[in-house]
Amino acid sequence: MTDTSAGRRRGRPPRTESAGTRDRILDAAREEFSERGYDKTSVRGIAKSAGVDSALVHHYFGTKEQVFEAAVEVAFAPALKVRDAVLEGPLDNVGERMTRVIFGLWENPVTRKPLLAIVRSAVNNEAAASVFRRLITAQLMRRIAGELDAPDAELRAELAAAQLVGVAMMRYVIKIEPIASADVEQIITRVAPVVQGHLTGR
């Protein structure tokens, strides 16, 4: 999660052969993990879909867990933006900022894929759940909690996240109507005050 890697992703595809191959493997991995979840995805399947040998996947990334972590990392560069957006503005509208950035990630097909991969994988596999806990909790929740002036700050941050996670589950993963097709602005209007309330209420 360095500035270099974030910059690379935002820019044009790199010119060297190895960087191109690496990105192709990561694209294939995101596709596989988001469609099938962690357990049903294999390094072999990722390699096949990327048109390379399994050994090359291992060479670049190591174990399946490490491929997973690299593949979902693309969701965490924006996630750090969430954190910064939340931390940099005034606390009295932190709920709306947090809600808008999170739904921005889910509504964008590029970042939705790794998010789906994380959710689909974390509910069924302990290795993926551990990545989820480490990245979401350590990188995001604890830093947000650090800005709150409350004894139960971490619990508040997690209850706010839970509202967002729950909506994402029902809208993007299980696709229950009418929440799946509702206008995203309508959802943000209803959810942002709840997130704000959890973080700074009472």
Place this chain on the structure above:
Amino acid sequence: MTDTSAGRRRGRPPRTESAGTRDRILDAAREEFSERGYDKTSVRGIAKSAGVDSALVHHYFGTKEQVFEAAVEVAFAPALKVRDAVLEGPLDNVGERMTRVIFGLWENPVTRKPLLAIVRSAVNNEAAASVFRRLITAQLMRRIAGELDAPDAELRAELAAAQLVGVAMMRYVIKIEPIASADVEQIITRVAPVVQGHLTGR
């Protein structure tokens, strides 16, 4: 989802051999689906764990999807109680009633298992997601929405459910701290007003 089947589960184990076998298969199915999720569970594995032949599982229940539906049905007899609890009391504390009954189901190991099976399966498998949508949405959400006097009643019911689903995900499925170990009363105190707000606010 008949009164008969709910009554049978609440009472003593039935005396006839076939009913005993049927329950043993359902116990095994709940165990397998909740531990492994839908895709990695097989009728063969359920049969093995119940100590019966696969053909008997098919005989009693039919396809794997039908075994799944029967196995998670045990969570829906209480879910209908949720609905009744919600519908029978006054609207101005419906949020607390709904929140308490839902957390009651999750905190009870007997009903937590089928709930875990539903969540773990629905995020990765369309057949299980369809069971989730049919049972949760049709049986629960739409009926609750029917009691609300608001044009966006169904969306309100689902946003309330989303808060509960999100907390359940983080507390019981992915187990993020501190929400996983927090006192359930502390969580109910914070979540109930949010559920109430979604259902009847503004």
